[in-house]
């Protein structure tokens with residue numbers, strides 16, 4: 805991978821390897837989202853897709869995830885510009901011309917940093933298999949948001 809590729813290149817210019825490395829592995833995009841019928845506001849829940857491994861926070865069906873889950877949209881440069889991705893998502897941040905955050909593994913050199921600051925969903929979620937659909941609303945959380953103006957909650961600073 806090229807030195808500081810995420811700073812020097814647009815999303816469209818990244819190689820496949822660089823593109824994959826840009827994902828911080830937080831798992832936030834694998835949480836169920838609910839939309840308010842009245843004002844279209846989007847809310848994230850702490851209910852995860854059934855195919856998200858709770859231990860590794862990796863998709864267990866990555867190659868065929870889009871067939872299994874119709875609403876699972878692969879992140880592309882165009883999708884990265886959509887306002888419904890989490891406001892901490894590395895693809896969205898770079899699409900908006902913002903720097904990678906302090907916890908990102910490409911900055912820290914350590915994938916565990918995403919867990920240390922509480923950006924990873926690890927230990928904070930329940931599977932959709934364990935929550936009836938009509939109860940998902942009770943699991944709306946504020947620690948994940950698509951709203952760029954929402955302050956990002958982190959557990960500790962990594963300097």
Ligand code: SF4
Pocket residue numbers: 826827828829830831832833834879890892893894895
């Ligand atoms: S929210 Fe973005 S950075 Fe986090 S797992 Fe999803 S694609 Fe990767």
